[in-house]
Amino acid sequence: MRTLVLGARRVGYETRVYFRQGDTIFFTFLFPVVMLGIFSVAFQGLGNVGENPDGSGGITQAAYYLPAMIAAGILLSGVQNLAVDIAGEKGDGTLKRLGGSPLPVISYFIGKMGQVLATSVLQIALLLVMARFAFNVALPTDPAKWLTFVWVYLLGIITCAVLGIALSSLPRSGGSATAVIIPIVLVLQFISGVYLAFNLLPTWLQNIASIFPLKWIAQGMRSVFLPDNFEAIEPSGSWQHGWTAIVLLIWLVVGIIACRMTFRWIRKDT
Numbered sequence: 001m002r003t004l005v006l007g008a009r010r011v012g013y014e015t016r017v018y019f020r021q022g023d024t025i026f027f028t029f030l031f032p033v034v035m036l037g038i039f040s041v042a043f044q045g046l047g048n049v050g051e052n053p054d055g056s057g058g059i060t061q062a063a064y065y066l067p068a069m070i071a072a073g074i075l076l077s078g079v080q081n082l083a084v085d086i087a088g089e090k091g092d093g094t095l096k097r098l099g100g101s102p103l104p105v106i107s108y109f110i111g112k113m114g115q116v117l118a119t120s121v122l123q124i125a126l127l128l129v130m131a132r133f134a135f136n137v138a139l140p141t142d143p144a145k146w147l148t149f150v151w152v153y154l155l156g157i158i159t160c161a162v163l164g165i166a167l168s169s170l171p172r173s174g175g176s177a178t179a180v181i182i183p184i185v186l187v188l189q190f191i192s193g194v195y196l197a198f199n200l201l202p203t204w205l206q207n208i209a210s211i212f213p214l215k216w217i218a219q220g221m222r223s224v225f226l227p228d229n230f231e232a233i234e235p236s237g238s239w240q241h242g243w244t245a246i247v248l249l250i251w252l253v254v255g256i257i258a259c260r261m262t263f264r265w266i267r268k269d270t
Helices: 002-019 022-042 061-091 094-099 105-134 143-167 174-191 203-209 213-225 228-233 241-262
Strands: none
Touching (some): 143 213, 174 213, 213 241
16 A cells, blocks of 8 residues: 555656656657647648548548547657656666665556656647647547547557656666657657558558557557548558557567566666
8 A cells, every 4th residue: 555655646746747847848748739730730731631532521631640649649658758767867866766765666667657647648638629629620429439549548558658668778878868769769650650641651661560569559549530431541451459459468568578677776787
């Protein structure tokens, strides 16, 4: 019980610290929101996506990019946020001091995971409000689609958070964390159907992207927010919900094992 209470307190502390960091707020919290606005305005002159030859049908650019930006937000909130944050705490000695305190390691991770969930939920809420009221995007009304959204989101955010913790051991110092982590995150976004339509990518690049979780998170979100006829545009011709769950669960297990093997209060070579 003490561990859970300390973990709950850490959630509040971690969340307050998160919103006090201007660069983190922009590049992690607001970045998908800004990108949704840019894509919606910049590409609106191209017309609707998936419209018929006579100009009818299709969806707006804002509606098309909404699921992609939600998926990007999940990746940024989990992987980039935690990988850079924890690497920085290792570099400035914060983790070393926590390691010498009575704080249980489980409470520390509860705080980090809780902060990711809290800020990610706020981010997605902001994206949905912006899409609905700024760009008049029609949100799903089918309860089954929202159920799909819930399990894809929860599985995706937990997997990304665990992978972020594992990747925090990759930078050699806190100062190099952004230089190491951000290129990885950026490349994944370009090959996973976030900034570029996934069906337009060459097959070999699609196959590479299919190894990583972001492609499946983005595909799961497209199944929620895009009309049903967009399913035929997917390379496989279906939303592949089963494969989405399997791949994300595999990466979750891989991330947990990697965290167990690599996480330390201080660097091994210190």
